[in-house]
């Protein structure tokens with residue numbers, strides 16, 4: 324059997340819009356992309372290996388350039404044949420959802436992997452480990468899955484005028500089926516499930532480079548800026564009522580303390596029990612306007628108020644009350660300021676999850692002030708831990724899963740050599756940390772992997788403490804209680 328037939332059969336098998344009658348037609352569509360010369364190639368059993376064979380053939384036949392963007396575009400085009408039309412996806416998804424939510428998400432998740440939209444092969448390269456902390460286990464991922472950046476892509480992005488951009492951003496609905504360009508991801512095989520959220524159309528899709536199980540994105544049909552309001556809490560609770568066993572959270576709506584996509588309203592969710600969800604309440608709170616609500620301060624390096632109830636309206640009202648109070652709250656004694664030169668500095672990172680009928684909102688207090696001493700952010704990883712993490716502490720990190728840059732893979736292997744007294748090219752940025760580690764512990768080849776992983780986890784714990792607005796020393800705890808008096 325030739326490679327083309329094998330891929331055509333795979334597409335027909337996966338795509339309910341197609342049947343055996345479409346075999347010849349699909350084969351010819353594939354040949355149009357990879358060249359007729361390819362039809363007698365040997366096929367591979369694994370569909371993704373086979374995809375590589377097709378892409379290589381297209382390069383050999385002069386159909387595409389041997390460049391990352393061209394290959395990704397062709398891969399997505401080929402996998403588009405395996406992907407039902409958006410209308411079919413939506414009707415199957417919601418039919419299954421009538422039976423149960425899990426059946427629908429399982430189906431769409433498996434499809435998004437099988438059609439290579441979720442880049443499972445790239446994701447499997449990520450390094451993952453768990454470390455201990457006083458807050459419970461923390462999860463660490465060194466991100467090796469993002470594709471290499473083509474220097475021409477950077478140049479092309481620089482030369483594209485902002486107004487001419489199409490799609491406007493990577494979270495816009497217009498990405499569905501979009502071919503892609505040298506400076507823009509290939510989305511031919513991308514599909515979005517539509518649903519109604521607070522009277523607006525929203526989309527639901529999976530993240531192509533997922534950081535945890537069933538990493539999903541919920542996006543507004545309208546390209547409009549992120550904004551945390553009462554409606555955000557309504558939306559988050561509605562989402563976990565619809566997607567019954569998912570959590571969902573929103574990044575902050577101001578710079579430095581959230582994600583990188585402030586220009587398009589969206590949330591992230593999925594099926595994962597994050598370290599923060601497992602952290603206990605260390606101080607109970609009684610909110611007097613909400614006597615039936617469970618509330619408390621979470622034992623966590625960042626400043627988190629957890630509220631739980633089976634009454635969604637109470638939860639929404641209480642969350643909005645906390646958000647409003649925090650937005651206006653200043654405490655000079657600990658350097659917390661709601662406004663600087665008239666600019667708002669406060670917001671929250673809200674996260675919703677549920678356990679049966681009990682709904683929980685985790686409300687993480689954020690402050691994005693900068694200072695001369697901390698130009699990157701006062702409540703942001705400080706200089707001495709930026710050799711491990713200098714990026715914003717967004718939703719996923721907040722919950723105790725570190726997404727660390729891929730550069731660390733090679734850098735940490737040099738740190739290992741340094742710790743084992745071998746020849747090394749340790750980066751100067753890691754040296755003070757590595758010297759301290761060397762002086763504190765005995766290092767040998769049997770313990771280095773575990774000890775260094777733990778040391779990275781310890782830095783991540785510090786990173787989260789830096790991002791916490793109320794520090795965990797006595798002064799910070801008193802200050803946190805003073806704020807809580809405003810909401811109790």
Ligand SMILES: [Zn+2]
Nearest residue numbers: 492495546587
């Ligand atoms: Zn957009």
